[in-house]
Amino acid sequence: xxxxxxxxxxxxxxxxxxxxxxxxxxxxxxxxxxxxxxxxxxxxxxxxxxxxxxxxxxxxxxxxxxxxxxxxxxxxxxxxxxxxxxxxxxxxxxxxxxxxxxxxxxxxxxxxxxxxxxxxxxxxxxxxxxxxxxxxxxxxxxxxxxxxxxxxxxxxxxxxxxxxxxxxxxxxxxxxxxxxxxxxxxxxxxxxxxxxxxxxxxxxxxxxxxxxxxxxxxxxxxxxxxxxxxxxxxxxxxxxxxxxxxxxxxxxxxxxxxxxxxxxxxxxxxxxxxxxxxxxxxxxxxxxxxxxxxxxxxxxxxxxxxxxxxxxxxxxxxxxxxxxxxxxxxxxxxxxxxxxxxxxxxxxxxxxxxxxxxxxxxxxxxxxxxxxxxxxxxxxxxxxxxxxxxxx
Amino acid sequence: xxxxxxxxxxxxxxxxxxxxxxxxxxxxxxxxxxxxxxxxxxxxxxxxxxxxxxxxxxxxxxxxxxxxxxxxxxxxxxxxxxxxxxxxxxxxxxxxxxxxxxxxxxxxxxxxxxxxxxxxxxxxxxxxxxxxxxxxxxxxxxxxxxxxxxxxxxxxxxxxxxxxxxxxxxxxxxxxxxxxxxxxxxxxxxxxxxxxxxxxxxxxxxxxxxxxxxxxxxxxxxxxxxxxxxxxxxxxx
Ligand SMILES: Nc1ncnc2c1ncn2[C@@H]1O[C@H](COP(=O)(O)OP(=O)(O)OP(=O)(O)O)[C@@H](O)[C@H]1O
Ligand SMILES: [Mg+2]
Numbered sequence: 001x002x003x004x005x006x007x008x009x010x011x012x013x014x015x016x017x018x019x020x021x022x023x024x025x026x027x028x029x030x031x032x033x034x035x036x037x038x039x040x041x042x043x044x045x046x047x048x049x050x051x052x053x054x055x056x057x058x059x060x061x062x063x064x065x066x067x068x069x070x071x072x073x074x075x076x077x078x079x080x081x082x083x084x085x086x087x088x089x090x091x092x093x094x095x096x097x098x099x100x101x102x103x104x105x106x107x108x109x110x111x112x113x114x115x116x117x118x119x120x121x122x123x124x125x126x127x128x129x130x131x132x133x134x135x136x137x138x139x140x141x142x143x144x145x146x147x148x149x150x151x152x153x154x155x156x157x158x159x160x161x162x163x164x165x166x167x168x169x170x171x172x173x174x175x176x177x178x179x180x181x182x183x184x185x186x187x188x189x190x191x192x193x194x195x196x197x198x199x200x201x202x203x204x205x206x207x208x209x210x211x212x213x214x215x216x217x218x219x220x221x222x223x224x225x226x227x228x229x230x231x232x233x234x235x236x237x238x239x240x241x242x243x244x245x246x247x248x249x250x251x252x253x254x255x256x257x258x259x260x261x262x263x264x265x266x267x268x269x270x271x272x273x274x275x276x277x278x279x280x281x282x283x284x285x286x287x288x289x290x291x292x293x294x295x296x297x298x299x300x301x302x303x304x305x306x307x308x309x310x311x312x313x314x315x316x317x318x319x320x321x322x323x324x325x326x327x328x329x330x331x332x333x334x335x336x337x338x339x340x341x342x343x344x345x346x347x348x349x350x351x352x353x354x355x356x357x358x359x360x361x362x363x364x365x366x367x368x369x370x371x372x373x374x375x376x377x378x379x380x381x382x383x384x385x386x387x388x389x390x391x392x
Numbered sequence: 393x394x395x396x397x398x399x400x401x402x403x404x405x406x407x408x409x410x411x412x413x414x415x416x417x418x419x420x421x422x423x424x425x426x427x428x429x430x431x432x433x434x435x436x437x438x439x440x441x442x443x444x445x446x447x448x449x450x451x452x453x454x455x456x457x458x459x460x461x462x463x464x465x466x467x468x469x470x471x472x473x474x475x476x477x478x479x480x481x482x483x484x485x486x487x488x489x490x491x492x493x494x495x496x497x498x499x500x501x502x503x504x505x506x507x508x509x510x511x512x513x514x515x516x517x518x519x520x521x522x523x524x525x526x527x528x529x530x531x532x533x534x535x536x537x538x539x540x541x542x543x544x545x546x547x548x549x550x551x552x553x554x555x556x557x558x559x560x561x562x563x564x565x566x567x568x569x570x571x572x573x574x575x576x577x578x579x580x581x582x583x584x585x586x587x588x589x590x591x592x593x594x595x596x597x598x599x600x601x602x603x604x605x606x607x608x609x610x611x612x613x614x615x616x617x618x619x620x621x622x623x624x625x626x627x628x629x
Pocket of ligand 1: 407410412430431432433434435436437438439479586
């Protein structure tokens, strides 16, 4: 009882500040969640590599912000902030969008062509996710796989990459291999094998060449503009950064909503989500719809990545996508996987729930909240708040 | 045979090991109304989905207006002017009636108000319900919507898969009357039906499909008088 009473007073004390925090973080979750939900809508596939699409945006910011002339300790000021922000935002979105499209091409389309079983897609998603993460481990001098040793390990890293990939392949074959003889088994095997070879070659090239090409990796993202309080809401100061997050999110969501509802391509996406065979009988090019869906999801995750970094001052590194990625996935399930407005709602709700939990359980334990929410949704309302319907 | 709009030659379609269509050949000339009749599991739907490019034939050729289409993806077949009102209607349940119609014109680019109005003239009930979600329409209304949606593409060849299924007799007559009208206005139609009597009445020619093979083909009027057909499909003895 004491815990609950304390909790209530604490939440009441910090209500507006936590509402502010929840809405900011929730906006970011919402934008990432859109990528999960839209891809699920058209392909009934959870793109578990989506967190890496998000991660790539933070890495793009690492290079894009200095390129616009902003360096550490020298943030942009005045009207220049807006132009630089838009410029950097476009770079980040482009990077994430490109990666999302590449993922579709390399990790999913070959499986779709062969009508592979659902499990193969999941394995491919996890393999792609690990592959991309470790690719950025290589690029980033600070974050080797064995940080305990604290030294760069030019041989161990690529070996681990390959080992990790092969392990995924092996698990995949073990699981799907129980259905040996079916087409799906052979295809999963060939693909995984090809993937392993590609990993080996790419890994080798990167280890040898990449540091020369890129030079030393920048260690931190320069602050784009400095924080200042714009106004106070019931005692909670609202900073320019938080306002920026909300403005960018609202603009992006309004554009997305109009795109999906009003344009020909948007109608095509909804048609494929509702009945893909009927959609192709109406002349919808399914492959194009799938690419556009991945692209749009990627662009959203790209914007989210930059906002996340600006508002939290988080570093760019290979594992940064994991937490927001998994939380956005929970948000998508909470709102109703496949449902676009559900993803927006789920994101904001999860952000708020997390924020209100902070005064009760403290920041160290906060990540548990999302999983509790996930379990609760799956137990009591597995279709999520708005149900599964991209068309709505 | 150059005036054939659609021509199938020795088309074989398999589902895994099962041959659902076993080397059928038939043709539909420009301006004709041809019907494909046959019992459950005869392979009618399979034939239509194969023509539409959803399913790939494992043998034989399909040509439309003199061009091979059996290797084209489904959306390109639609772009050539082959549209289908599929079995089970398959309307988009969470799109409004109007949006479903607009989807019908997807292959042409955009739908004009005049196109939508023309379908509303044919089916006034759709106009009343234009804002309602497709999935909430009654079965008969959904069938009208499915036909209207197919017409929105202004097809050169309109294929219909059992438009009479699950409809009241009065409704069925209305729909067949309408198909006759559409046909007399110049649209070529390939009609798949179990209701052989009605189908043969409006058709120019007919084919009888049984276990994936064409067992009979003739003028529609002659098929109507054919003993075999009367016994098997018209419920007479
Ligand atoms: N997706 C599928 N997988 C396996 N077999 C199938 C599939 N679709 C159809 N078949 C089989 O192919 C055969 C032909 O089916 P089809 O749907 O073409 O029949 P139909 O003539 O349209 O019948 P109905 O009048 O009942 O609709 C049937 O034996 C059916 O079981
Ligand atoms: Mg059928």
